[in-house]
Structures are given as structure tokens and as C-alpha cells.
Amino acid sequence: MNKSQVIQKAIITQFINSKDKNIKFETVQDLIKEGNVREFYFKYKRKEDSDKSYIAQRIFKLDLYRKLITTIDNKVYMIMNQYGEIKAK
Numbered sequence: 357m358n359k360s361q362v363i364q365k366a367i368i369t370q371f372i373n374s375k376d377k378n379i380k381f382e383t384v385q386d387l388i389k390e391g392n393v394r395e396f397y398f399k400y401k402r403k404e405d406s407d408k409s410y411i412a413q414r415i416f417k418l419d420l421y422r423k424l425i426t427t428i429d430n431k432v433y434m435i436m437n438q439y440g441e442i443k444a445k
Contacts, residue, residue, distance in 0.1 A: 363424070366400035366412075366433040374414055384420070384435075393418050398425070400433065 371387045373379035374395055381387045387396060397414045413427040423435040 361430075361432055363432045363434050365402065365436050366398075366410075366425075367402070367404055367436045368398050368400050369409060370399045371396045372399065384418075397427075404436075 368384075369382075371381040371384075374397055379390075381390065381396075387393060390396075393415050395414070398412050399409050400412060401409050412425075412431070412433060413429045415425055416428045416430075417424075417426040419425070425433045425435065427433070
């Protein structure tokens with residue numbers, strides 16, 4: 357990871373498969389059970405009380421130790437949800 361790279365804070369609401377849009381997960385645990393994390397992109401909010409949601413590119417790297425997600429366009433997102441509570445509200 358580049359030290360000058362900006363890390364965006366994100367409250368993950370949903371993981372969606374890029375090939376089959378019907379496959380959706382609301383938790384990281386379900387995403388990991390599925391297997392291929394790189395085939396998914398995610399929807400997120402920047403603030404918890406915000407109604408506006410954003411869509412990120414496909415996941416390139418998932419670092420659960422640091423709670424970071426790197427996408428294929430080299431953007432880094434910090435997961436702001438509590439571990440085990442990464443669900444849509």
C-alpha cells in the first residue's frame with residue numbers, strides 16, 4: 357500500500373456478485389464462505405446516518421486484520437462496521 361494513498365471510511369451495506377447480480381451478501385462471513393471474494397463489489401455509506409449510498413469497484417484485496425478493502429482501481433476503504441456486524445441496517 358502506498359503511504360500517500362488516501363483511505364476512505366466506509367460503512368458496508370451489501371456485497372454483490374459482479375457476474376450474477378442475484379447473489380448478494382450482507383456480512384463478510386457469508387462473503388468469505390462463498391469463496392471468490394474478487395468477483396464481488398460492494399455498496400457503502402460514508403456516514404451512518406446518511407441516506408446516500410455509493411458503489412465501489414470490484415474487490416482486489418480484503419484485509420480483515422486491518423479492516424481494509426482494496427478495489428481494482430487501487431482505492432482503499434476502511435471498514436467502519438464492527439466485526440461481525442457488517443450488515444445492512
